[in-house]
Structures are given as C-alpha cells and as structure tokens.
Amino acid sequence: MNFKLNKIIPQLATLLAVILVFGFLTYNAQVNMDNRGIEFGFGFLTQESSFDVQFSLIDYDGSHSYARAYLVGLLNTLLVAFIGIILSTILGVIVGIARLSPNYLIERTAAWYVEFFRNIPLLLQIFFWYFAALRALPLPQDTEPMFGVFFLTIKGLFVPRFVWENLDIFFYSIIAAIISIVIIRNYARKLQENEGKQLPVFSISVGLFIILPLLTFLIGGVSLNFSVPELEQMSNTSFKYKGGLGIPPELIALTLALGLYTATFIAECVRAGIQGISKGQKEAAASIGLTPRQILKLVVMPQALRIIIPPTTNQYLNLTKNSSLAAAIAYPDLVLIFAGTALMQTGRAIEIVSITMLTYLSISLSISVLMNWYNKKIAIKEK
Amino acid sequence: MFKLIKQLTSFVAMVAVLFAFSTEAMAKKSKTLKNTQKKGFVRCGVSQGLPGFSNADAAGNWTGVDVDVCRAVAAAVLGDANKVKFTPLSAKERFTALTSGEIDILSRNTTWTLSRDADIGLTFVGVNFYDGQGFMVRKNSGYSSVNDFKDGISACTNLGTTTELNMRDFFNSKGISYEPVTFEKADEVVAAYDAGRCDTYTTDKSGLAAQRIKLSSPDDHIVLPETISKEPLGPVVRQGDSVWEDIVRWSLNVMIEAEEYGVNSANADSMKTSDNPAVKRLVGAEGELGAAFGLDNEWSLRIIKQVGNYGESYKRNIADTGILPDRGPNELWTKGGILYVPPAR
Numbered sequence: 001m002n003f004k005l006n007k008i009i010p011q012l013a014t015l016l017a018v019i020l021v022f023g024f025l026t027y028n029a030q031v032n033m034d035n036r037g038i039e040f041g042f043g044f045l046t047q048e049s050s051f052d053v054q055f056s057l058i059d060y061d062g063s064h065s066y067a068r069a070y071l072v073g074l075l076n077t078l079l080v081a082f083i084g085i086i087l088s089t090i091l092g093v094i095v096g097i098a099r100l101s102p103n104y105l106i107e108r109t110a111a112w113y114v115e116f117f118r119n120i121p122l123l124l125q126i127f128f129w130y131f132a133a134l135r136a137l138p139l140p141q142d143t144e145p146m147f148g149v150f151f152l153t154i155k156g157l158f159v160p161r162f163v164w165e166n167l168d169i170f171f172y173s174i175i176a177a178i179i180s181i182v183i184i185r186n187y188a189r190k191l192q193e194n195e196g197k198q199l200p201v202f203s204i205s206v207g208l209f210i211i212l213p214l215l216t217f218l219i220g221g222v223s224l225n226f227s228v229p230e231l232e233q234m235s236n237t238s239f240k241y242k243g244g245l246g247i248p249p250e251l252i253a254l255t256l257a258l259g260l261y262t263a264t265f266i267a268e269c270v271r272a273g274i275q276g277i278s279k280g281q282k283e284a285a286a287s288i289g290l291t292p293r294q295i296l297k298l299v300v301m302p303q304a305l306r307i308i309i310p311p312t313t314n315q316y317l318n319l320t321k322n323s324s325l326a327a328a329i330a331y332p333d334l335v336l337i338f339a340g341t342a343l344m345q346t347g348r349a350i351e352i353v354s355i356t357m358l359t360y361l362s363i364s365l366s367i368s369v370l371m372n373w374y375n376k377k378i379a380i381k382e383k
Numbered sequence: 384m385f386k387l388i389k390q391l392t393s394f395v396a397m398v399a400v401l402f403a404f405s406t407e408a409m410a411k412k413s414k415t416l417k418n419t420q421k422k423g424f425v426r427c428g429v430s431q432g433l434p435g436f437s438n439a440d441a442a443g444n445w446t447g448v449d450v451d452v453c454r455a456v457a458a459a460v461l462g463d464a465n466k467v468k469f470t471p472l473s474a475k476e477r478f479t480a481l482t483s484g485e486i487d488i489l490s491r492n493t494t495w496t497l498s499r500d501a502d503i504g505l506t507f508v509g510v511n512f513y514d515g516q517g518f519m520v521r522k523n524s525g526y527s528s529v530n531d532f533k534d535g536i537s538a539c540t541n542l543g544t545t546t547e548l549n550m551r552d553f554f555n556s557k558g559i560s561y562e563p564v565t566f567e568k569a570d571e572v573v574a575a576y577d578a579g580r581c582d583t584y585t586t587d588k589s590g591l592a593a594q595r596i597k598l599s600s601p602d603d604h605i606v607l608p609e610t611i612s613k614e615p616l617g618p619v620v621r622q623g624d625s626v627w628e629d630i631v632r633w634s635l636n637v638m639i640e641a642e643e644y645g646v647n648s649a650n651a652d653s654m655k656t657s658d659n660p661a662v663k664r665l666v667g668a669e670g671e672l673g674a675a676f677g678l679d680n681e682w683s684l685r686i687i688k689q690v691g692n693y694g695e696s697y698k699r700n701i702a703d704t705g706i707l708p709d710r711g712p713n714e715l716w717t718k719g720g721i722l723y724v725p726p727a728r
Contacts, residue, residue, distance in 0.1 A: 035623060038482065038504040051547045052563050062551045135578045154579045155537060234533040236525030238582045242535075249580065250564075327542070330566045330575065336542065340475055340567065344543030347503025349479050 029350065044346045045070070051341050053332045055248050066342050073337035074359060080254055080333060081320040081363070087259030088319060089312075092266025099271045110267070118264035123325055125261055130253040130329040137249070140231060140239040149228050151241060157252060160226035161245040169220045170213055177212040181205045250331035254323065262319045266312055273308035274300065305378050313371035317364050324360070334359060413626035415487050416460060416677065424466045427453035428486035431471040431568060434593040435706040436492050436512075445469045449490040451696040452511055452618045454689070455634040456488060459682040464689035473567055475543040478503060481621055488631055489619040492587065494545045499619075508632035510617040511693075513712040513721060515610035516549050517588040519595065522605050524582065529553075529609045532583075537562040539572050539581035546586050549612040573597050587614050592706045630676050636724040637683045641665060641692035643715055643724075648691040651684055664728055672727065683727070693722070 033040060045067040052062050057075045060068055098110035117125070137154040138144075145151055151158040164170070181204075188199040216222040229244030277300050285299040326333040327340055339356045343349060419425055429437035429449055437447040445467075454464040470486050481489045482504045492514075493499075495507040518538075520526045532554075540546045542565045554561045564581055566572045569590075576584040577598050584591065588606060595601045618635065620628050641647065644662045646654050655668040663669040666687065667680040674680070690696065694715075702708045714720025 033504075050551060052551050052561075054563050054565070062548075062555075131574055131578065134575070134580060139579055232535075234536060234582070235531060237521065237523050238526075238536070240535040240537075327567050328571065330539075330564045330571070332565075336565070336567070340542045341547060341565065344475055344478075345498075345548070347478060347499070349482075 033350070038347075040350065042351055044348055044351070047346075049342065049345070051345065053337055054330070055251065055332055066338075066346065069342055070334070070338045070355070073332065073334035076332055076337070077320075077323055077326075077334040078363070080251065080258065080323045080326065080331070083255045084258040084262065084319050084323065085316050087255060088262035088266055088315070091259060091263035092312075092315075093270050095263060095267035096270025097274070099267065100274060114264040114267055117260050122257065122261050122322055123328060126254060126257040126325055126329055129257045130250065133253065134249055140241060141233075141237075149226070151229055153241075154249065155240070155246075156249050157247040158229035158241040158244050159247065160228045161243070163225040163227050165223045165225075166216075166221050170216050170222045173213045173216045173220065174209075177209050180212075181208055184208075248331070250326070250329050253329060254326050254331050258319050258322060261322075262315050265315045265318075269308050269311045269315065270304075272311075273304035273306075276307045277303050302378060306375070306380070309371060309375045309378070313368060313375075316367050316371065320363055320367065321360060413624055413630075413677065415621070415624045415627040416630065419460055419487060423461065424468045425453055425457040425461065425488065426470065426486045427456075427467050428470050428472045428477055428480050428489040428491055429453070430491045431473060431570075433492060433569065433590060434596060435589065435701040435704055436593065437469070437471075437490070439469070439471075447700050448511060448696050449492060449616075449618070451638070451690050451700070452490045452631070452635055453488055455638055455686040456631055458685040458689040459634050459678060460630060462685060464685075473543075474541050475567060478505060478619075481505065481619060484621070487620065487627070492590065492616045493619055494587075495615045495617055496545060504622045505619050506622045506628050507617055507619050508628055509635045509724070510615040511635055512589060512616040514587040514589050514614040514616050516546055516553075516585060516612040516614060517591055517610055518607045519576075519584045519591045519604050520582065520607060522603050526583075526607065529557075529607055529611070532557070532559055532561075534560045535562065536583060537564060537581045539564045539566070539576045539584045540586055541565065541569055541572055542567050544586070545612070545614065550585055553611045569594060570597070587616070589616075589701075589707060596706070626676060630678070633676075633683075633727065634686055637665065637686050637727055638690065638693040638696065639715075639722055639724045640727050641683075641687045642694040643717060646687055646692060647695055648688050651687040661726070661728070670728070 030040070046065050048063060049066045049069045050062045051069075053060060053069070053072055055076065056072045057079060058068075058072060060072045095110045095113060098106050099114070101107045101110070134154055137152060140151070140153045140155055143151045143153045149160045184199075184204055185201055188201045191197050191199060217224070227243045229241040229246070231239055232242045233239055281299055281303065282295055285295040290298065323333060324335040327336040330336070334356060339352055343352045346352070427450075429445065429447075432438050433447070433449075435447055437445060437449040439445050450467075450469070453467045453469070457466045458464040470480065472480050472486075472489075472491060477489055477491055477493065478499070480486050489505075490511075492512070493507075494514075495510065499505055500507050518529055526532065536559065538550060538561055540550060540563065547563065547565060550561070550563060564575065566575065569586075572584065572586075573594050575581060584594070586594070588610060591606050595604055595606070598604055618631055620631055641651075644659065644665060646662060646665055651666055654662050654666045657663055657666075657668075660669055664672060666684045667673070667682070671680060673682045676682070691699070697710060697713065702710070710720060712721045714722060716723040
C-alpha cells in the first residue's frame with residue numbers, strides 16, 4: 001500500500017504542475033488579450049480570405065475562405081513532404097549501398113556527397129538551389145526544349161499535361177491487375193509449400209501490371225493525349241507558356257534541397273543497417289545453397305530493415321518539418337499561406353499559430369504511426 | 384477570486400486618481416512612458432532595410448523618416464534622440480512584436496487600415512508618408528502602363544502586406560489572371576525579380592523607388608505611372624495607453640508643424656523670441672504643452688533641435704538620397720501637398 005502511494009504521489013504532483021502551468025499560461029494570455037482588446041475565436045476561418053496563392057492543388061482564389069486557404073497550404077506542405085520523402089529514400093538507398101561498394105571511386109563519391117550535403121545548413125542549400133540555380137536558368141523565350149516537350153525556365157519547369165479519356169476504366173484495370181497479382185502470389189506460395197515448385201512470380205507480376213492497363217487502350221476506349229506547353233508572347237520581352245503543366249521553380253528548388261539533404265542521413269542509416277548484419281549470416285545462407293540475390297532478399301534485407309527503419313522514420317519527420325523553410329523562397333506551404341499571409345491579414349496570432357502547430361504535430365504523428373506499424377510488421381517474430 | 388482582485392485593484396486605482404489628480408499622476412498613468420524612462424531608451428520596431436525609411440549603415444546607425452519618428456519620441460521623453468533601440472522586423476512579425484510588448488512604437492512603413500486599427504489591438508497615431516502601390520517593370524519589356532498587362536503575368540511581392548490584397552483587387556477588376564510570388568523578406572523579392580522570376584515587382588511606390596537602387600542595373604527598370612491604392616504609412620502603438628499614444632502622435636505632429644512655421648534645427652533656439660505665439664508655443668517659450676503628457680516644456684524644442692522638422696527629415700533621408708526627390712502629396716498643405724496636422728496649442 002505504502003509502496004503504491006510512493007509511486008502515485010510524484011506522478012500526481014507532476015500532473016498537477018503541468019495542469020497549473022498550462023492553466024496559468026492560458027489565463028495570462030486571456031487577461032493580456034482582454035487588456036489589449038484582442039478577441040479569441042475561430043470565426044475568422046469562414047471569412048473570405050481575399051488573397052491569392054501562386055500554386056494550389058485544389059481550386060482556390062481569394063473569394064474562398066481562410067479555412068480553404070489553410071487546406072491549400074496543408075496540401076502543398078504534404079506534396080513537398082511526399083515528393084521529398086520519395087526522392088530522399090531512393091537517393092539515400094542508392095548512396096548508402098554505394099558507400100559499401102568495393103569500387104573505390106563509387107565508394108569515395110558517395111562518401112563525399114554525404115559529407116558535403118549533410119554539413120551545410122539546409123536554409124543555405126535552399127537559397128542556393130533557388131537563387132544561384134534560378135539565375136542560371138534561361139528566360140522562357142530563350143529556352144531550348146528537352147526532348148522537344150520539356151521546358152526548364154526561370155519561371156518553372158513546363159511539361160506536357162496528360163489529357164485522358166475514360167480515365168476511370170484505366171484506373172479499374174490497374175486495380176484488377178493488383179488484385180490478380182496478389183492472387184497469383186498466394187497461389188505460388190502454396191504451390192511451393194505443397195509441391196516444391198517455384199513460379200517466376202516477379203516476371204508474371206510485372207507482365208500483368210503492364211499488359212492489363214495496356215489492353216484498355218486497345219479495347220477499353222481509353223486514350224491519352226498530351227497538351228504540350230506553347231510559348232506565348234505577353235509583351236516585347238515577356239513570355240509565358242500556355243497549356244501543359246507548369247511546375248513552379250520554388251517547388252523544384254525546395255524538393256531538391258530537402259531531398260539531397262535528407263538523403264545523406266538516410267544513406268548513413270542504410271549503410272549502418274547493412275553493416276549491422278554479421279558476415280556469418282551471409283556465409284550461413286550461402287552454405288545452404290541460396291543464390292546471392294536470395295541471400296540479399298531473404299537473409300540480409302529483412303534483418304537490415306529492422307535497423308534502418310527507426311532512424312529513417314526520424315529523417316522523414318525532419319524532412320516534413322524542414323519543409324516549413326519554404327516561406328523563405330516563396331513556396332506557398334502551410335507556414336507561408338496560413339501562418340504568414342492569413343496571420344497577417346487577420347491578426348489572429350494565437351489561433352493560427354496553434355492550428356499550425358497542431359497540424360505539424362498531426363502530420364508527424366501520422367508518419368510515426370505508419371512507420372511504427374511497418375517496423376512492427378518486419379520485426380522478429382519470436383516463435 | 385480573480386474578480387475580487389480586479390475589483391480591489393480598480394478601487395485602489397480610483398482612490399489613487401482622486402488623491403493625486405495632478406500632471407505627475409497623468410505621467411504615471413502611462414505605463415509605457417514610465418517603463419521607457421526607467422529603461423533609458425525607446426524601443427522601436429523598424430523594417431529590415433528600406434532606404435529612406437529605415438535602413439542601417441555598415442556601422443549599425445539607423446536613418447530614415449520612420450527612424451526619425453522614434454528619434455523624435457526619444458528626444459521628447461528622454462532628452463536624447465540617440466536613445467533608441469531599433470528592432471528590425473519582417474512584415475509578418477511586426478504587429479505581434481508590438482502587441483506582445485517587445486517594442487513600444489512600430490514605425491515601419493505600415494499602412495493604416497480599418498481592420499488593423501480596430502481589430503488587432505493596435506492604434507495608428509498619424510501618417511508620416513502618403514504612399515500608393517505601384518508596379519516596377521523592365522524597361523525593355525514594353526509595358527508602359529498597367530493597362531498593357533496580360534493574362535499570366537507573374538508578380539513578385541512581400542508576404543503579409545496590404546500589397547497582396549490590393550494586387551488581387553487590381554488584377555480582378557481588370558479581369559487578368561496573375562501569378563503571385565510572395566516572399567517573406569524584401570531582399571529576396573528584389574533578388575527574385577532581378578533574376579527574372581517575375582515580370583513585375585509590386586509594392587508601395589516609395590518602396591519601389593528605394594529597392595530599385597538594390598537591383599543589379601537600376602536604370603533598366605521603371606516604375607509605371609499608375610497608383611492602384613491608397614497607402615497612408617504611419618507609426619503604430621499598442622492599444623490601451625492613450626498617453627503614450629498622444630506622445631507619439633504629437634512628436635510627429637510637432638515635426639510637421641515646425642516645418643509649416645519655418646522652425647528648423649538651426650533656428651529653433653532663436654525662435655524663442657519670435658513674435659508669433661504659435662511659434663513660441665512650438666519651441667516651449669509659451670504655454671504648458673508638455674505638462675499634458677507629463678513631460679517638461681522643452682520636449683518639442685528638443686525634437687526640432689535634435690531631429691529637425693519634417694522637411695529636413697524628408698530632405699536628408701528621401702530627397703538627397705535620390706529615392707523620391709519630388710515630395711508629391713507629402714508636401715505641406717500650404718504648398719499644394721496634403722500634409723495637414725491639428726494645431727499644437
């Protein structure tokens with residue numbers, strides 16, 4: 001009894017202290033806001049925002065509400081985080097493996113890349129990619145097209161846009177392909193367990209994934225056209241591209257900087273993961289007759305992933321939070337649109353900053369939950 | 384419990400006011416004034432570098448017409464125009480810095496609007512520069528008027544300013560689609576426009592004139608003649624300290640009125656013997672004007688002697704630096720401008 005109480009009292013005291021501190025902060029803020037005639041409330045979210053945004057994934061202009069402006073910012077942040085995570089993962093894995101290469105040149109290049117990019121402050125790198133690289137790019141009218149349809153200019157990268165017909169049928173065919181692949185994989189496993197036969201599952205999967213959607217073009221009435229960007233003159237010297245899809249240079253610079261920076265950390269995680277598997281494991285696998293590919297797939301990677309995933313999750317979180325540096329180079333992310341312009345126009349600092357903080361917290365927690373689930377899935381299952 | 388304390392304090396305050404209804408008590412009523420005198424310097428929020436308005440040189444000395452407002456207040460309440468601590472703020476940070484009490488005057492080319500004045504705990508005390516939003520373009524672009532703008536034009540500007548809203552109103556009324564590229568800091572706007580990211584750079588015309596100097600080849604750029612908005616720029620204080628508000632307001636007004644009566648930093652002392660009572664009041668030789676704020680009677684004389692009148696400040700910071708040699712609307716009402724302040728009496 002006494003022992004239990006000893007444990008509970010410090011916890012209760014801590015809880016009480018936390019509540020008191022928060023209570024005091026809230027009360028203090030309230031009194032001071034009262035004194036200065038500032039009202040607290042979220043009613044402003046439904047008001048017309050009356051400012052425009054350069055780049056938005058959903059339909060938005062100044063006649064929409066602040067709530068919608070928030071959504072625009074959130075989606076833009078998620079877009080950068082998503083592209084950045086994919087870019088940094090691919091690059092990180094390649095560089096991480098390259099650092100273990102027996103080839104001296106490859107190993108050194110990868111090492112130099114890691115040491116260089118991870119030791120320069122991220123904001124400087126963003127400025128570099130935006131201002132230094134931007135200045136080097138040509139104006140729209142001076143641009144030589146790449147492959148005839150891509151235009152990389154100071155005003156952004158202009159690429160052909162897909163113009164689909166019967167996109168839904170194409171979509172269904174991809175779903176059908178995925179389902180049939182799952183069925184075949186299960187069948188192949190059973191076949192191997194029962195009769196010891198192996199099916200070339202990988203080739204069949206790839207084949208299905210290509211052939212099924214292709215079929216819809218031939219017999220499903222699906223067609224794909226491209227809207228190629230065309231140069232249009234606005235005045236003597238200013239030009240723009242019409243049609244096609246314009247990717248703003250801010251987005252390119254930001255994802256490039258975030259991707260290259262975070263990839264260095266992921267590369268180190270990957271290297272650590274692979275080096276963490278003892279040589280004996282590989283030798284044991286080889287001694288029971290597995291091929292090198294099977295050794296990597298069945299023995300090394302499953303164990304290495306366990307070491308790689310937790311620190312990599314941290315890097316994903318860092319990348320997402322670092323994306324808030326976007327405001328420096330005019331990429332309209334959550335911080336720029338909502339904690340920037342919207343905050344300025346409404347003056348609701350406390351409301352907007354808390355919403356923004358909660359949003360980043362939710363994004364980070366979601367990534368954590370997802371990665372923890374994956375980590376559990378690949379963890380050692382003791383039998 | 385808190386209500387009781389509140390009631391008690393208000394009762395004590397009432398008693399205090401009843402017992403000590405003198406000018407000294409008035410001065411004590413301004414918490415900001417008391418704090419400023421205790422600290423020994425005026426806490427002033429300025430821009431991160433806008434030539435002519437608030438700009439620091441290599442040695443860290445701040446100059447500009449916005450800076451001079453804070454210097455005037457320092458001269459009035461502390462007796463020394465140099466006793467100012469300047470805090471450079473971005474457009475985004477400025478109001479929070481003021482309402483949170485980090486600074487006591489915000490003199491940072493800030494546009495006076497209804498929502499800012501009424502909604503977010505701020506009070507505008509006056510106008511020290513009448514401005515309007517304009518557009519800068521490259522000379523060789525062929526744009527000679529905003530009417531030449533076409534769909535898809537990209538415009539660089541600052542985040543968190545009225546500029547963003549005016550721009551939308553303007554392009555919407557013209558029915559032109561545009562691409563807003565908004566940066567947090569002015570230097571980055573200039574860099575991006577200079578690199579060719581945008582077809583036009585839009586902000587207050589004074590700002591355009593000042594920032595043009597920072598471009599790699601200023602002569603290749605022009606400011607279009609049209610003005611698309613009213614931008615009365617002026618100093619701001621926190622809501623709720625009306626004595627401090629009055630001090631800042633009248634420090635600015637004194638500078639303008641001094642110009643009107645021909646009182647400047649050179650002749651201020653000799654004006655004490657002037658025949659004009661208005662002039663004598665201005666230099667503290669007649670009346671008890673300072674007492675109303677809890678200041679001595681030479682507060683305005685110090686402003687004129689140490690900072691100069693508005694005309695001197697304008698000439699020193701804006702005209703002589705080549706930013707806007709023509710005073711335009713910022714001329715006295717007696718000389719065809721719209722500078723008109725209530726009489727200091």
